[in-house]
Amino acid sequence: MKTVNIFKILPFFVLLVSACVEEELIMPVASVEVSKTVYGINESVVFNFTGQAQQVAIFPGDNTHNYDLFESGGNTGFVVNKGTFSYAYKQPGTYKVVVVASNYSEGAVNMLKDTTSVMIQVIDDDVTIKSLSCPRVLYDEIAAVSVNETDWLVCLPQRVLFRGQQPNIPSTQRLAVKLASDSTVLLVDGFAFSATKNYQLNNPLTLSLTAHAGNVMQYTLYMLRLPEFSVFKLNGVDGVLTRSEFNYDKMTMTVTLPAGTDKTKLVPEFTLSQGQEVFVNDMLIRSAVSEIDFSMPVVFRIRNTYPDKSYLIAETEVTVSVL
Numbered sequence: 001m002k003t004v005n006i007f008k009i010l011p012f013f014v015l016l017v018s019a020c021v022e023e024e025l026i027m028p029v030a031s032v033e034v035s036k037t038v039y040g041i042n043e044s045v046v047f048n049f050t051g052q053a054q055q056v057a058i059f060p061g062d063n064t065h066n067y068d069l070f071e072s073g074g075n076t077g078f079v080v081n082k083g084t085f086s087y088a089y090k091q092p093g094t095y096k097v098v099v100v101a102s103n104y105s106e107g108a109v110n111m112l113k114d115t116t117s118v119m120i121q122v123i124d125d126d127v128t129i130k131s132l133s134c135p136r137v138l139y140d141e142i143a144a145v146s147v148n149e150t151d152w153l154v155c156l157p158q159r160v161l162f163r164g165q166q167p168n169i170p171s172t173q174r175l176a177v178k179l180a181s182d183s184t185v186l187l188v189d190g191f192a193f194s195a196t197k198n199y200q201l202n203n204p205l206t207l208s209l210t211a212h213a214g215n216v217m218q219y220t221l222y223m224l225r226l227p228e229f230s231v232f233k234l235n236g237v238d239g240v241l242t243r244s245e246f247n248y249d250k251m252t253m254t255v256t257l258p259a260g261t262d263k264t265k266l267v268p269e270f271t272l273s274q275g276q277e278v279f280v281n282d283m284l285i286r287s288a289v290s291e292i293d294f295s296m297p298v299v300f301r302i303r304n305t306y307p308d309k310s311y312l313i314a315e316t317e318v319t320v321s322v323l
Contacts, residue, residue: 028053030101030116041124041181042088049083051114053101056080060087061095061120092124092183092212127209127217128180134201135176137169138162142248144221147311152221154201155314157248158228166243171223172198183212224314227304229253231271232320234294235261239320249316255294256323263294263322278302294322 031051039045049056057077059067069075077100078085089095097118104111132144132152139162144154156173159166177186177193186193187208199205201223209217226249232239239253257263269288272278278285279301280292292298298320306312 025103025105025110025112027112028101028103028114030056030099030114032058032097032099032116032118034118034120037119038121038123039089041090041092041122041126041183043122044086044088045120047080047085047087047097047099049080049085049099049101051099051101051116053103053114055102055104056083057100057102058085058087059098059100060089061097062089062091062093067096067098067100067115089120089122090182092122095120095122124181124183124212125215126180127184127211127215129177129207129209129219130180131176131178132221133176134173136174138167140246141176150219151309151312152207152219153224153306153312153314154221155224155226155249156201157226159243160248161243161245171202172200175199175221177207179209181211185210222306222309222312224304224306224312225273226314226316227273227276227302228316229270229272229300229302229318231269232318233269234266234322241318249314251316251318253318253320254323255320261322265291266294266322267291268320272302273304275307276302276304294320297321 029051030053031049033048033050034045047058057079059065059070059075059077061067064075065077066073066075067077070077097120099116100113101115102111102113129146129152132154133141134154134156135141137156138160142154142156144152147153156169156171159168174195174197176195179186188199189206205221207219207221209219228251229239229241232253234255235257237255237257239255242252244250267288267290268285270278271287280298285292285300300318300320302316302318304314
């Protein structure tokens with residue numbers, strides 16, 4: 001019987017198998033789809049890989065993710081999982097997005113790749129104010145609120161409780177403005193905004209925002225004082241006001257009356273600033289006229305309304321207890 005030396009045949013078998021593996025390494029196909037090619041800043045761009053590959057990477061084309069600088073500049077891409085990748089651009093511009101599809105042999109000894117690209121245009125026309133505040137009211141930051149599409153309102157206390165004292169709060173304050181886009185230019189009353197400048201808030205401020213795309217939006221910042229009683233008396237006795245250290249629109253007041261006083265029919269006397277009103281259970285209260293039951297604590301709601309703008313309101317609650 002003729003015998004075959006298996007050790008002589010084995011190397012040829014290994015080469016044959018290796019050749020077969022190499023023949024199975026097919027060329028990948030790079031293909032990608034997006035729903036549109038024009039986006040706004042911070043808007044999510046969804047890339048759907050529609051090709052065929054073992055591994056897919058996307059280079060969005062912005063800073064540090066430019067495929068042309070992959071080897072020379074150390075730029076990197078993102079691995080695509082399950083065929084979908086989402087990305088949001090923070091700066092306007094036109095970006096070349098490169099998709100790299102790769103197939104590789106075991107151990108990545110051999111690799112084939114295919115690339116495709118798509119152009120994405122990012123437009124910055126965002127003129128939105130995300131937040132607006134007075135950041136240095138003594139130790140605190142007081143936020144303004146967006147009342148409608150163009151008007152903002154900040155309500156400042158007249159005084160605050162601070163380290164046992166009750167200092168007055170000035171109407172000149174610094175502003176902190178957070179914009180939706182870093183590319184937007186902000187002017188306040190026609191001058192470049194400064195975070196270190198004290199702005200006079202007694203008069204409305206015009207905030208003009210110009211986007212990178214050139215569109216302009218104007219906002220107005222109004223200031224109202226949180227109202228409070230200048231004087232409050234029951235049967236000629238002054239009330240004693242206690243401020244909250246943190247809730248500037250919540251106060252308490254106590255009035256000590258002689259024993260045996262009928263608390264159910266007391267008529268308060270008070271003084272408010274011009275144009276301010278006070279309510280109890282939505283009923284308008286008039287000084288030296290309205291009769292109120294003080295057998296339990298009574299919540300007075302003082303309202304300050306901006307002249308000729310009834311939608312701009314600052315309110316303070318004062319809970320009055322008779323002892």
